[in-house]
Amino acid sequence: MGLPATYNCIIIDDNEIDRLMSLAFAKKYPFLNVIGVYSSATEAFAAIEETSVDVLLSDIDMPEISGLDFRSQMMHIPVCIFITSYPDYAAESFEVEAFDFLVKPIKSERFEQSMNRLQHFFELKRKAQLFEYSLGGSTVFIKDGHEQIKLNLHDIVYLEALKDYTRIVTTTKKYSVLSSIGHLLLESAFQSFLRIHRSYAVQRHYIERITPQQVYIQNYSLPVGRSYKDVLINLK
Structure with missing residues (x-):
């Protein structure tokens, strides 16, 4: 058996308690490598300019740049999971290809469900890449x-x-x-x-x-x- 893959993850939330809560949940999953925790999208923009990010955990309702606007400019990040207090944002979140939408306060069971889906998604993606490569018949x-x-x-x-x-x-x-x-x-x-x-x-x-x-x-x-x-x- 090979060792599990890990994926670079960043967290953005302007509320310190919510930010720490998201971090605590993320740390329970070894395949998530949290490389940055930011209090604003502006701060995140500056920090990850030359960094490869696989997973974005982001609040939506934030000053200056909302989580939706940040995601719309960071569509190259494979997975975006929104964590917000406002369920009404759900429809808009999926317009920017959100992988999941979690409503605060986060429940452990719901976060685990999202992480299970996430791990399965990346495993399927890796297998698809291998399959496409093998089809080349090189x-x-x-x-x-x-x-x-x-x-x-x-x-x-x-x-x-x-x-x-x-x-x-x-x-x-x-x-x-x-x-x-x-x-x-x-x-x-x-x-x-x-x-x-x-x-x-x-x-x-x-x-x-x-x-x-x-x-x-x-x-x-x-x-x-x-x-x-x-x-x-x-x-x-």
């Missing part, structure tokens, strides 16, 4: 010793540099090819791979969790090189 021929072997690119989990060779690790077997990892990554067939270390490149679609020091992919834990950390920060 294959590559490699020379392993004296044999020419045809590999489905979808089955390759990661690449490992070994001096002049590269180890290709698939879901079932390992191969070694007489080519540098840098050379392989220049080929169009390997554009779905992400370099995370001088010695490692991983298949993006298999990534399950990222920490500052490690990338977890399938049953493997691979190190993150210092010069590659910035690339991973913005990875969704």
Whole structure:
């Protein structure tokens, strides 16, 4: 079993108690990585300009910029869950593709229901991406010793540099090819791979969790090189 994926989450609410309550609920779910808690949409705009956000938990009725207006400008965030004291906003919230609409005060059972739906949504999204990728039928021929072997690119989990060779690790077997990892990554067939270390490149679609020091992919834990950390920060 792989480790669960995590998703970057921000919380916006102009009421301090409600803000802390949302944070307390969110912290109960390990797949939510709360990267910011803000008292206004204006504050959030400035803070997340160059940050990848997967989940937005936002109040609606806020001064200056409402939660609805913020969402309309941040439609690239995959999931928006509104948390508000005003049920009348429900129709408007779904016009900006709200994933869910929670009415304050938040009940633990209702928040759990939303989180279960959220986890299921991301799992389906990941499987759909894998399926779409596999439909491309991309294959590559490699020379392993004296044999020419045809590999489905979808089955390759990661690449490992070994001096002049590269180890290709698939879901079932390992191969070694007489080519540098840098050379392989220049080929169009390997554009779905992400370099995370001088010695490692991983298949993006298999990534399950990222920490500052490690990338977890399938049953493997691979190190993150210092010069590659910035690339991973913005990875969704």
